[in-house]
Amino acid sequence: MLEVTAAAEALRALLPEGRVLTDPDAMDAYTRDQTYAVPGAPLAVVRARDTAEVAATMAWAQEERVPVVPRGAGTGLAGGATAVDGCVVLSLAAMTAIREISPLDHVAVAEPGVITADLDRAARAHGLMYAPDPSSHEISTIGGNLATNAGGLRCVKYGVTRHSTLGLEVVLAGGTVIRTGGRTVKGVTGYDLTGLFVGSEGTLGVITAATVRLFPAPPRPPETVLATFPSLTAAGAAAAAIMGAGLRPSLLELVDRATLQAIDEWCRIDLDPGAAAVLLAQTDGPECPADALVRECERAGAAFAAASTDEAEADALLEVRRLAYPAAERLGKCLVEDVCVPRSRLPEMVERIERAAERHGVRVLTVAHAGDGNLHPLFVFDRDLPGPPPPVLAAAGEVFTAAIDLGGTLTGEHGVGVLKRPWLDGEMGPGVRDVHRRIKRALDPDGVLNPGKAI
Secondary structure (H helix, E strand, O other): OOOHHHHHHHHHHHOOOOOEEOOHHHHHOOOOOOOOOOOOOOOEEEEOOOHHHHHHHHHHHHHHOOOEEEEOOOOOOOOOOOOOOOOEEEEOOOOOOEEEEEOOOOEEEEOOOOEHHHHHHHHHOOOEEOOOEOOOOOOOEHHHHHHHOOOEOOHHHHOOHHHHEEEEEEEOOOOOEEEEEOOOOOOOOOOOHHHHHOOOOOOOOEEEEEEEEOEEOOOOOOEEEEEEEOOHHHHHHHHHHHHHOOOOOOEEEEEEHHHHHHHHHHHOOOOOOOOOEEEEEEEOOOOOOHHHHHHHHHHOOOOEEEEEOOHHHHHHHHHHHHOHHHHHHOOOEEEEOEEEOOHHHHHHHHHHHHHHHHHHOOEEEEEEEHHHOEEEEEEEEOOOOOOOOHHHHHHHHHHHHHHHHOOOEOEOOOOOOOOOHHHHHHHOOHHHHHHHHHHHHHHOOOOOEOOOOOO
């Protein structure tokens, strides 16, 4: 392996001027994501502009045995994009082309640096929409969403990122460029490599373009339902009842009182003093009448439930939901968790989170993509601490164990990154983990791609 300075200069010689950063101050912004995970010191940052530059970087890295950490906008919540010592951080944020939108085939081809909301807006100009809708949609990138198989607010009806991905352009560890899948609605030739790379967190290859499915945009604005509940468990029961009744809202979100209070202290949302939890739903089609959603909420014990077609009111309510994480961050550092359970077990999971918080004396704010059974408990701790203190880790461990006990998973959409690796054995048996490692060795025999992450 080359000496550090020589290695950086050799990489610089391979790429156009300005692509390689080596100044520590300039590199710092590329070394971390939205977690408290402490990054290592990179050898260099490559700001790639096209697939050829990614391929050249990967070929060089494998030859020199230099680890590569791919990244998009750095909005991840599991530590997956944090730099490791001596690595090359490969930033894909400048690859921002929407190569194609096909109104006839209902597909788009987008590069990894495209902002999620920008792709949706471009599709809507053709009467279509890009369905995946993470809360960070105005800042997160398509590449990051693909790497973690992100979900979001609309996935209760339209599915997570993998469900909207038809094909990929991927650069492998040695620089080889492959294309998986295609643009057809159906295709079963060979193994599902597209599905394998989506959610692999940059450990198997670097995605440089994606062919994604578009849906017809709803012809009318959605109807919005707001319901308040005297307990968090009752709100969870309402969400489970809605899905169990066969209704398919386009959005079904739960927000607990602690989160509502944090948002109210920041933005003054006129919080109902009796509301222990809020359920927010939307429906964008006749198959899910708004009055049926209201009925299910009332049956579950809602103190208030009503539907509205007012677009401004709907936008304001959705903005409240999207403010949950930044409002929690104002209170301190946050360990943002991402457990997912079968929808019918959502009320039990809510209770288990509350018990864990009380038992360990930690502050927890809970929001959920309730229609998916995907809960985000946010564990708040002192911002002066380098990481979560023992009571927070103990409470989080109980939450992970509870999710698995209830037939669920450690992560529904954020990914494993570095933060959840200690708990993987609780969900995966040794045989399953061994299969993961064998796939990793086959595609990345020298272990250069995002080492120490995901598996």
